[in-house]
Amino acid sequence: MLPLALTDDQMTAVLHAAQPLAPKVRGAFLEAMAQALQAQPMLGDGVVHRVIAATQRQFYDPPWSPEQHAPRPRRRAGFDTFRKSPLSPNARDVSV
Numbered sequence: 001m002l003p004l005a006l007t008d009d010q011m012t013a014v015l016h017a018a019q020p021l022a023p024k025v026r027g028a029f030l031e032a033m034a035q036a037l038q039a040q041p042m043l044g045d046g047v048v049h050r051v052i053a054a055t056q057r058q059f060y061d062p063p064w065s066p067e068q069h070a071p072r073p074r075r076r077a078g079f080d081t082f083r084k085s086p087l088s089p090n091a092r093d094v095s096v
Contacts (some may be wrong), residue, residue: 017052
């Protein structure tokens with residue numbers, strides 16, 4: 001593999017893009033970045049950033065969050081959670 005001629009800012013962007021990745025995939029990410037950048041005819045800042053975005057999507061695995069996977073609470077049948085206050089000007093009659 002031939003060496004890449006990246007500017008300091010471009011190299012910093014590549015290294016910063018590797019930081020949110022899991023440590024076990026950072027080496028593979030950097031290798032994929034090098035291959036993708038070598039396939040480009042020109043290396044400008046825009047090209048580098050587009051390649052970073054495309055390559056990072058392949059390797060990024062977002063952390064698991066219990067809030068994202070928690071079951072949503074069920075609404076009870078006939079229970080209107082959006083009743084307006086009797087003091088509001090647009091209140092509807094809620095008497096039954």
